[in-house]
Amino acid sequence: MLLLAFDTATPAVTAALHDGERVVAAATSVDARRHGELLAPAIATVLRDAGADRRDVTAIAVGVGPGPFTGLRVGLVTARTLAAALGVPVHGVCTLDAIAAAVSEPVELAVATDARRKEVYWARYRRHDASYHRVQGPAVSRPEDLARELTAALPVLGRGALLYADVLTHQPGPLDPDAAVLAEAVVRGEIELLAAEPLYLRRPDVSVPGPRKPAL
Amino acid sequence: MSRREVLAPGGFGNNGAVTDEPLVLGIETSCDETGVGIVRGKTLLADAIASSVDEHVRFGGVVPEVASRAHLEAMVPTVERACAEAGVRLADVDAIAVTSGPGLTGALLVGVAAAKALTLALDRPLYGVNHLAAHVAVDQLEHGPLPQPCVALLVSGGHSSLLLVEDVSAGVHALGSTIDDAAGEAFDKVARLLGFPFPGGPHIDDSARSGDRAYVDFPRGLTSGRDMQRHRFDFSFSGLKTAVARWVEARERDGEPVPVADVAASFQEAVCDILTRKAIDACRTRGVEHLLIGGGVAANSRLRALAEDRAATAGIAVRVPRPELCTDNGAMVAALGAELVARGRAPSELDLAVNSSMSVTTVVA
Numbered sequence: 344m345l346l347l348a349f350d351t352a353t354p355a356v357t358a359a360l361h362d363g364e365r366v367v368a369a370a371t372s373v374d375a376r377r378h379g380e381l382l383a384p385a386i387a388t389v390l391r392d393a394g395a396d397r398r399d400v401t402a403i404a405v406g407v408g409p410g411p412f413t414g415l416r417v418g419l420v421t422a423r424t425l426a427a428a429l430g431v432p433v434h435g436v437c438t439l440d441a442i443a444a445a446v447s448e449p450v451e452l453a454v455a456t457d458a459r460r461k462e463v464y465w466a467r468y469r470r471h472d473a474s475y476h477r478v479q480g481p482a483v484s485r486p487e488d489l490a491r492e493l494t495a496a497l498p499v500l501g502r503g504a505l506l507y508a509d510v511l512t513h514q515p516g517p518l519d520p521d522a523a524v525l526a527e528a529v530v531r532g533e534i535e536l537l538a539a540e541p542l543y544l545r546r547p548d549v550s551v552p553g554p555r556k557p558a559l
Numbered sequence: 560m561s562r563r564e565v566l567a568p569g570g571f572g573n574n575g576a577v578t579d580e581p582l583v584l585g586i587e588t589s590c591d592e593t594g595v596g597i598v599r600g601k602t603l604l605a606d607a608i609a610s611s612v613d614e615h616v617r618f619g620g621v622v623p624e625v626a627s628r629a630h631l632e633a634m635v636p637t638v639e640r641a642c643a644e645a646g647v648r649l650a651d652v653d654a655i656a657v658t659s660g661p662g663l664t665g666a667l668l669v670g671v672a673a674a675k676a677l678t679l680a681l682d683r684p685l686y687g688v689n690h691l692a693a694h695v696a697v698d699q700l701e702h703g704p705l706p707q708p709c710v711a712l713l714v715s716g717g718h719s720s721l722l723l724v725e726d727v728s729a730g731v732h733a734l735g736s737t738i739d740d741a742a743g744e745a746f747d748k749v750a751r752l753l754g755f756p757f758p759g760g761p762h763i764d765d766s767a768r769s770g771d772r773a774y775v776d777f778p779r780g781l782t783s784g785r786d787m788q789r790h791r792f793d794f795s796f797s798g799l800k801t802a803v804a805r806w807v808e809a810r811e812r813d814g815e816p817v818p819v820a821d822v823a824a825s826f827q828e829a830v831c832d833i834l835t836r837k838a839i840d841a842c843r844t845r846g847v848e849h850l851l852i853g854g855g856v857a858a859n860s861r862l863r864a865l866a867e868d869r870a871a872t873a874g875i876a877v878r879v880p881r882p883e884l885c886t887d888n889g890a891m892v893a894a895l896g897a898e899l900v901a902r903g904r905a906p907s908e909l910d911l912a913v914n915s916s917m918s919v920t921t922v923v924a
Contacts, residue, residue: 380911380912387909397682412624412627416672419631420630420669421672
């Protein structure tokens with residue numbers, strides 16, 4: 344098998360290939376404004392570094408957010424189109440789950456990423472059977488509301504916690520998802536597989552116009 | 560932007576063979592239409608469209624985030640529909656072309672990412688192309704090779720441009736463009752004023768058929784005096800839109816009924832008069848004998864009729880693609896891509912960026 348995994352729901356553009364035994368190639372760069380430019384070259388890079396042909400890929404796993412919409416869609420449309428063109432299955436993974444999968448303690452934690460507009464995307468986890476299980480979320484909240492929601496001093500992993508370390512208890516560790524971790528978790532069956540559908544959590548920011556204003 | 564090495568003129572076929580009839584898949588997502596077209600050389604094989612226009616109606620205009628979400632959902636089904644319509648497999652495709660600008664950034668990104676995924680999956684070259692140049696190139700699917708040179712009048716909800724086209728695969732020279740609203744935008748705004756739903760163009764066109772074009776003499780922006788020195792080939796429709804609004808409001812204030820058909824006809828006449836007058840002037844000034852009209856507003860019946868009238872008088876030949884090729888579609892992108900492959904132009908790199916305000920002088924990004 345050869346699993347191609349990537350995630351674009353945070354400032355990180357991360358891609359990895361897993362052959363069923365181990366991660367054979369990975370590439371990550373962090374640039375919140377260039378997902379559309381960086382993802383395809385990152386996929387080409389991991390294929391080349393692994394000495395693999397695109398036709399060797401047997402499945403695709405993609406982070407489905409939540410995350411800023413524009414970058415999130417780059418990953419999703421790439422995954423869906425690649426899967427259709429290569430004739431392989433595509434699986435979605437919650438981006439917050441992928442961040443939690445990078446650590447093994449504490450037993451209870453939350454993950455928060457930057458949702459912009461002074462909000463965070465977050466989910467809460469409990470560890471048992473050697474992996475984290477999402478027990479609340481994903482959701483989008485103001486950091487101070489999240490702090491009230493979480494029991495006192497629950498450690499929070501991720502860039503959202505670092506950004507709002509004044510109100511959240513930032514747990515040192517990975518800030519963004521790593522496709523190598525995501526791929527490993529998928530191969531080990533330690534992460535929930537979802538449809539390759541975006542977790543937007545917010546509606547488009549738009550309102551129906553009111554009656555016509557006079558031009559005079 | 561750096562390019563891959565320049566290909567030998569004549570391009571390449573599926574097995575590396577040189578061909579001037581490449582099979583090209585084109586993707587268009589610059590606004591609210593998800594378009595996937597497939598052409599072989601200058602022959603149209605498929606033109607699949609999924610439009611999110613119905614989702615924008617209640618907002619009175621295209622909402623970028625709504626359009627972008629719709630592009631993501633429509634992309635793979637539309638690619639599959641185009642392949643089925645053309646009777647080809649993706650593996651048969653020689654090159655991928657995609658609109659990389661100008662347009663809505665978030666919307667463009669969906670199409671460009673999909674095009675890159677196909678490029679990766681099929682190991683074929685990628686051409687990130689200019690939306691406006693694609694509106695010009697599409698006419699080759701209907702009327703054969705473009706006359707060189709020609710003047711192109713491109714009018715839509717997002718653009719109003721006069722272009723001088725020597726060779727659409729090499730570059731396009733901008734003669735002028737709107738300095739405020741696009742022509743189609745003016746149609747939408749006046750339509751709303753007259754109580755028609757979005758998009759307003761077809762409603763104005765229909766209503767105007769029973770109206771008096773000379774009922775109100777609305778202003779023709781940038782057509783006289785000093786404006787003709789500074790903005791000879793530029794357009795301005797914002798003042799016209801406001802003039803219509805003031806006229807309608809004055810009627811309403813006086814408690815008189817608004818003669819909708821007459822206002823629609825008079826407004827439409829002003830827009831079409833300005834567009835055709837400047838387009839013919841551009842042809843004459845540049846000694847060009849062919850005028851091409853494209854973009855969504857080219858579907859307007861009065862624009863077509865007036866352009867043909869005035870061009871005939873001036874000894875200029877007019878080419879207007881059929882309406883479904885004038886509005887945004889994937890076939891136009893594929894048509895330009897096929898021309899680029901046939902002319903041996905260098906493809907784009909995999910790190911191709913979208914450019915919401917791409918200059919019309921850039922044909923391949």
